[in-house]
Amino acid sequence: MIPYGKQEITQQDIDSVVTVLQSDFLTQGPKVPEFENLLSVHTGATHALAVNSATSALHIACLALGLGEGDWLWTSPITFVASANCGLYCGAQIDFVDIDPDTYNMCPKRLEEKLIKAKAEDKLPKVVVPVHLCGQPCDMEAIGRLAKEYGFKVIEDASHAIGGQYHGKPIGNCEFSDITVFSFHPVKIITTAEGGAVVTNSKVLANKMALLRSHGITRDTAQMEGPSHGAWYYQQVDLGFNYRMTELQGALGVTQIQRLEQFIKARHYLANRYNDLLKALPVILPYQLENTYSGLHLYVIRLKLDEISLTHQQVFNALRENGIGVNLHYIPIHTQPYYQKMGFNVGDFPVAEQYYREAISLPMYHTMTVAQQDEVMQVLTRILAAKVQN
Incomplete structure (x- = not known):
């Protein structure tokens, strides 16, 4: 059977993972930050955070943007269910914008028509998630213009699209969005086995998502309430999750993104x-x-x-x-x-x-x-x- 998609694992990938297995760190070591730095360099985004799946990335992106009960998230109907489910995880309501018949991505014209109607009904979305289906970029300039006009936040679901470009710039630079999400599932362009990432140009959003991916816990005294008790001390300052990427995955990501x-x-x-x-x-x-x-x-x-x-x-x-x-x-x-x-x-x-x-x-x-x-x-x-x- 010739599969529709398939990863490539080279000896370089294997050696990188084995090196981690023989090291002192299987999680929360230096490889994930190295991979994050390479993602930031590639996309041009200021901040990159690796997580255990693109679904987790979508979830913390929505939470960081303040999506919650009473809010609306709009996305494309032609995408994997995670692009919509992330809004449900936050207690928001979901709606869809029909696709462009040529690109199969969210249609900016249908989006604008729906926004005009939603404004009249006081049901404007808080977050819109355009999906770069097949790796083809959405018309982000048009969507970004509508975001400014109607006041919604934008999460680019670029699970299919790392390595692509829009107007000569790498997808993930966040010129027309608040956050971009990538997937590194085995059938995707590069893989970390399971895995994903968020990139953003906002330090505030990056700090929020960093908290959310690791139980809402911080060792940064600047984020704590009251003084530290000592070098061992940490505080839970938010309700977060265990969405961290392992060092094994980070090592694989480092060698994969180089190719x-x-x-x-x-x-x-x-x-x-x-x-x-x-x-x-x-x-x-x-x-x-x-x-x-x-x-x-x-x-x-x-x-x-x-x-x-x-x-x-x-x-x-x-x-x-x-x-x-x-x-x-x-x-x-x-x-x-x-x-x-x-x-x-x-x-x-x-x-x-x-x-x-x-x-x-x-x-x-x-x-x-x-x-x-x-x-x-x-x-x-x-x-x-x-x-x-x-």
Whole structure:
């Protein structure tokens, strides 16, 4: 089976982790800060904090921005459920903004229309979470302009997008957002096994998130109430969580991020090759927003179902049955049973639902060979040409 995504672990990665295993620190040592520094250097953001997952990163980002009961968080319906669940963790209410039919990201026009209506109803969001689906940057300048006009905070969910660029600058520089979140799950562009990070240019937000990721505990006397009792002393000054990244993960992150540019170049080579090989088939190819450079975590095609004999599900199943490990990113969140119980219905976000009926994620990972890509193409071409058997 050719998987849709796959990590690469080299001897350098293994040696780095083994060195940590043989050291005095398996957690809270020097490797996580080293990885955080590399993230800061790469993105240009002033502060970077590594955590144990992108879900944890989203959670503490929301809390740091003061999201709570009575507030609203808006995000895209086409993303993993964590992009919305983070608001529920804080007691907030969730809503969605339909996607752009070309980029599959949150549509700025739909966002503005929804903001005008929400302002009239006194239901403006406190936080908006645009998601850089597949690594393709959202139109952050437009979203940032609306944030200033309507007074909401922005968390970029860049779980798919490290290594990408928007207007010539690295995703994560937070020019148009308050916080950016990354994921380092094994199928992502770089991996720390499980793991994630938040980056921001705000020292206040960084300090708040640092507290939240480690039980709300500090040894910084400047954050304490009253004098320290001694060198052993710490205080819990907030209600936090154990969201820390281990030294093993940090060590892996250090070696992985050193190869990030290499990973992204390989993905772009494969994507350009897909674009050329697929152009004669009845599919819609990925669109690239002007003046952006995708991280290309995923390569998503949309089937032109009126030009083929098989259904979406039949094409998907046939690909898997022939050893092509395709996937579908994502099921619209508002159609999930948990969210339907909140009052969301099929039909609420029609562009997202149309995307779901047609989308398939083809295999895309930087170690994928030309021979493997050719096999994907041969199988896909044969399936799309098939006729329905009576």
